[in-house]
Amino acid sequence: MDLEIHRPEGVRLQKVLAAAGVGSRRKCEVLIERGLVTVNGEVVDQLGVRVNPAEVVIEVKGKRISVDDDAVTVVLNKPRGVVSTMSDPQGRPALDTYVREFSERLFHVGRLDAETTGVLLLTNDGELANRLAHPTHGVSKVYIAKVTGAVPANLCTRLRAGVDLDDGPVRVASCTILDVSKGHSLVEVELHEGRNRIVRRMFDKVGFPVVDLVRTRFGPVTLGNLGPGELRRLDREELGSLMQAAGL
Incomplete structure (x- = not known):
């Protein structure tokens, strides 16, 4: 392992993890001992390792942990x-x-x-x-659209294949018809781009104007x-x- 990680002036890894909200100091020690913590991509499974939080990337169970107290x-x-x-x-x-x-x-x-x-x-x-x-980077975004009209069963197939807009084609990564009732339908779509009013323009293009639109997820963040x-x-x-x- 990189000797820079062991510098004596660093902070004990379990203390850094606890301060980052991963859990109690003891829980963080258990995670380390089980080999579930990596520093700069290398597994740390021994207690006593010291790190400089500002200079290393720390992951727990494959998820990066933010240690920057100034970031909001x-x-x-x-x-x-x-x-x-x-x-x-x-x-x-x-x-x-x-x-x-x-x-x-x-x-x-x-x-x-x-x-x-x-x-x-x-x-x-x-x-x-x-x-x-x-x-x-194509970070995914999920929307639920209430649209005018009863959408056909093959709508999602069409949206996944792609719809041509004035500024280029758009295709959804996933699509689910949540409800079809008289006069309106609910459709959930996932996209990996965020052009201006792209969801509204996409549904307009296929003949089902949006009445109401909510974004329910941005990357891993949900409402x-x-x-x-x-x-x-x-x-x-x-x-x-x-x-x-x-x-x-």
Whole structure:
């Protein structure tokens, strides 16, 4: 193992894990002894190892653990009518209303149009935000769309095959018809891109305009039990999973 990991001025690995919210110091020691912790890709199964948290990548059971106390990432259940900007010169409800409790300067990761609700991430980690937003990383996003009309059984086959839009084709990674009733249908779709109003434009193209749209997941982050306008700070494990999804 790299000798840099054992530097005497470092912090004991189990203490770092406990501070990151993995569990009690004793639980973290058990995880280490069972070989479930890696540092820079190498298994650490002995107690007493010291690390510099700022210079190493730590994973527990294959999931990266965030140890940066200055990084803040939150998930907001964005309400309808709120624009995805930190402030709005036209006086419309904006995101600054929901993050006033944080002293850190947070900014949003991507956008949801004003009428779309659900998962919106905000962070002060610029690298994480850039990677999550960049199309090359293809971080998945899941939406539930209420559309006009009774959709046919083969709709998902068509969406998976791809739909041509003005700015290029779009195809869903997965699709499930949740409900078909008189006048409306519920369809869940997963995409790996986030072009402007892409879900609405896709359903418009196939003849089923969206009446209501909610994003239920961004990468590994879900709404959970958040009500409209509520937010929560991601825990260490959740943030680690998000960083992995972003390729960090």
